[in-house]
Amino acid sequence: MSAFGDYYSNQKGIFRSKLSEIVKSAKDEISNDPKNLFINWIVVFKDESILETFEYLEINNNEIKKTNYGYEYKRNSGYFFFYEMEKEKSSADKADTAKLAKGIDEMKKEKSSLSDKLKKPQYHLHVGVKKEYSSHIQKVPELLDHNGPHYKVSPITIDEIIGIIIVNFYDTKINLLDRFKINITPNVV
């Protein structure tokens, strides 16, 4: 059994079995080209809210490594949250950036790099209201679709996303949490 096969089977277990009490349907698409592996799930819950996950993966020494991911949960009200991991810049991209920055004052360069990283961290979270439901929040553009801030977060897993959904929107099904691997140890700063 390949690392990808194990990883995919685990997700299949989550959406088709462990969550059967609250999930109405779950469809998936996968790639099995070893150079381009991805898994995309669209999960519809019984209250019609929708979780879509997209993970692009690499296998190193038979271990799965996520290259980038997006986990978006949308509710009927238009509310959504979206956890994203952006792909790390390739060495070619980094070289381009370095080339562009050459000649610019070093301090300015460092400041700009810090503000860029804070503005759009590699791991970030969007919280807002979908454009099509936004008529009543036009005065709060920070909540409109994905236009608001990219809140910096730690890497997150599908199990943890499920945990967030259960405790916030299915609190009568808290017992389901026992079925997932959820790390609640705070990051040391």
Next chain:
Amino acid sequence: MTVLIESLNKYKIPLKTLDNLPKSTQIKNSENISRKNSKEITSVTFGRTNNDLKHLEIGSRMPIKEGLILLSNSALSRKRIERFSSATSSRQIDVLPRIITRNDIRNKLLAFEKKYNKTSDKFYSDWKQGKAIDNLDTLKWATYYEMWKQKYFM
């Protein structure tokens, strides 16, 4: 509830689509598929363990689960799979993963181009410069575009 072995030939199922399937349905590797004149499949062996191997030859039928997995990986439409196999409903087919082909990637790129009224080349250039909207669609669009450029499934 069975699928004819002959269907594997009729629909020219590529062997590489048989990798990375769930444990219970995985056909171990291409050595388990015998072919006549390196094209036509004459038999298939599959199973989870050596004690559990099933060997099927032309004329015999595969259990629905394994057969449908093979057919679903052949990029056939679900309707055609349903008609060809003896699956009683599309519900049986819906529980299978849909394995994305190169043609699917192309169609996804075209769908994004239509939705956002922008070519994929232009979008990707904007996205690389941080000028594109940041949402799940654009994450997928950029990833599919890179897969297309990297000759996915070629």
